[in-house]
Amino acid sequence: MPTAAPRVLVADDEDDIRALVGLAVRRAGCTVATEAADGTQALAAARTDPPDLAVLDVSMPGASGLEVCAALRADPATAGVPVLLLSAGASTDDVARGLAAGADAYLAKPFSVAGLVARVRELTSGVTA
Amino acid sequence: MTVLGPAPAEELTRLRAENAALRARMQHRDDELEVATRMLQARARTMTSVIDAVTEQSIIGTDVAGVIRVWNPGAERMLGLPRAAVVRRRSITDFHLPEELEDAGGGLAGLVRTAQEQGSDVRDWTYVAADGAELTVSVAVTPRTDDRGVHAGWNFVGTDMTEARATERMKDQFVSLISHELRTPLTSILGYLELVLDDPELGAEARAHLGTVERNAQRLLRLVGDLLFTAQVDAGRFSLQPADVDLAGVVRAAEETVRVTAAATGVEVVVDVPDGGLVVHGDAVRLGQACDNLVSNAVKFTPAGGRVTLALRSAWRTADGAVVEASRDDAVPVARLAVSDTGIGIPAGEQGQLFARFFRASTARRHAVPGVRLGLAITRAIAAAHDGTLEVASVEGRGTTSTLTLPL
Incomplete structure (x- = not known):
């Protein structure tokens, strides 16, 4: 079993929000493996070096978080990576689309940092246990 | 012997007369035909000119x-x-x-x-x-x-319809722009505020100032949500997540939400709900929003020393829309929430505009009551989506009662 802190991929095109998510990831006892500013970068990084969790913004240039999530699920090498989607669209349809793409959890923006920390802990709990 | 007719001269006269009569009839027919032709032409011209x-x-x-x-x-x-x-x-x-x-x-x-x-x-x-x-x-x-x-x-x-369809598309795009472009900076503002407020070293004064910042950022967020919701209602794209909802719980939660504000402004809030609760089939989030809107409006428009009463009852709605207390064969059971206040009221002449978006009563302007002015329009849309109704009765200077009725 790996004893190192779980490694998290953080993808969001907004620098400030990427930094905020990174902070929450570290508060949850994880490390930020890669920061990606668009979907294409995020997918490439996840394929090269599958993380223990991917936190993806839904609305990103390149490929959307939903597309990245679906691509991760379709590839056997990354199919098991838990995915947490963040979206500024808060309607129930958005949640349904996110879950249909295979996401494990969905948080609407604006999210509470404490809430995000809790979800990151929950989704990486299998890694350090 | 040959039988002779009238004398030739007489015969001639008769024939001439007949001939003249025939001609006259022909002329008459000609005239008639000409009139008919002219009428037809006129009608054809009218048709063509219309086209x-x-x-x-x-x-x-x-x-x-x-x-x-x-x-x-x-x-x-x-x-x-x-x-x-x-x-x-x-x-x-x-x-x-x-x-x-x-x-x-x-x-x-x-x-x-x-x-x-x-x-x-x-x-x-x-x-x-x-x-x-x-x-x-x-x-x-x-x-x-x-x-x-x-x-x-x-x-x-x-x-x-090229332009009209383009406008519809633009409105849709504008709505998603609001959703994304306004929520994104609010995410940063609220997220970093949370981090700063988490710091136990933060001084009391700074904490109070940042509390004001946070309250206003939340207000901005609510406005974005309300605008978005209004646009969804307009586009017919708003969907409910129906479940069994205890309205008594919803009413109590609404009271809790306004408790601090009401206490600060000296308004008493009285909750009067059935002990056993009252369950309707509806969207818990939207019904909560509707209830919050009515209660916060009532508190907002009631001066210090006043009272807001939240009364929830089961009742009956007849086919003509009247709501009665006693059970009747021709009526269906409903839940009725009446939110009454002893506030500034709305002048009779303005009550027809109440549900218009961005409407503000002159009494609200005079008393400088702040507001986004989308609340009642949104609450009525929520009521309608649940096959319910929202009615407002008000007397200027005496108070207002908003009644939300939902099928049980």
């Missing part, structure tokens, strides 16, 4: 094979070709996108199929103008018959 006066709609008539026979100035303007270049020379299908006709079953048959089956058809088609421009046109297709009632061709009356 020609239509410049914003294209009116195109074809024979049964789709060859164009009528082409009004509206068609000239929309499609960029004069009548002489089109009538008897071109087919209606020349002005359609081939792939659209193909999808509908191909050619003229595809274009008129629904009109043939149902007598008429209105839908959006893409017209291709002489310069190649593509227009989104709402086209009404009807069959045309001749004077003996025999099918003689087709009429196509088109309204250019």
Whole structure:
């Protein structure tokens, strides 16, 4: 079993929000493996070096978080990576689309940092246990 | 012996008279015919002038094979070709996108199929103008018959919807822009604020200032949500997540939400709900929003020393919409929430505008009561989506009662 802190991929095109998510990831006892500013970068990084969790913004240039999530699920090498989607669209349809793409959890923006920390802990709990 | 008729001279006179009468009758018929012809011509001219006066709609008539026979100035303007270049020379299908006709079953048959089956058809088609421009046109297709009632061709009356459809798309895009572009900076503001407020070293004064910042950021977020929701209601794109909801719990939660504000402004809030609760089938989040809106409005518009009462009861709604306390055979059971206040009220003359978006009563302006002014419009939309109603009764200077009625 790996004893190192779980490694998290953080993808969001907004620098400030990427930094905020990174902070929450570290508060949850994880490390930020890669920061990606668009979907294409995020997918490439996840394929090269599958993380223990991917936190993806839904609305990103390149490929959307939903597309990245679906691509991760379709590839056997990354199919098991838990995915947490963040979206500024808060309607129930958005949640349904996110879950249909295979996401494990969905948080609407604006999210509470404490809430995000809790979800990151929950989704990486299998890694350090 | 031959029997002779009248004398030749008499006979001649009679014949002349008959002839004159015949001529007179013929002249009369001629006159009648001329009048009828003139009337027909006048009617034809009226028809043509009406069709020609239509410049914003294209009116195109074809024979049964789709060859164009009528082409009004509206068609000239929309499609960029004069009548002489089109009538008897071109087919209606020349002005359609081939792939659209193909999808509908191909050619003229595809274009008129629904009109043939149902007598008429209105839908959006893409017209291709002489310069190649593509227009989104709402086209009404009807069959045309001749004077003996025999099918003689087709009429196509088109309204250019290109701009209207583009506006609808722009509105949709604007709504998602609001959602994304305003929520994104709010995410940063609220997220970093949370981090700063988490710091136990933060001084009391700074904490109070940042609390104000946070309250206002939350207010901005609510406004974004309300605008978004209003746009969804307009577009008919708002959906409910129905479940069993205890309205008594919803009312208590609404009271908790306003408790601090009410205490600060000296308004007493009285909750009067059935002990056993009252369960309706609806969307818990939306019903909570509706209830919060009514309660926060009541508190906001009630001066210090006043009282707000939240009374929840089961009742009966009759077919004519009246709500009564006692059970009746012709009535359906409903839940009724009455939110009454002893506030500033709304002048009688303004009560009709209450549900208009951004409406503000003059009493609210005079008392400088702040507000987003979307609350009642949103609450009524939520009530309607639940097959319920929202009614407001008010007396200026005495208070207001908002009554939300939902089927049980």
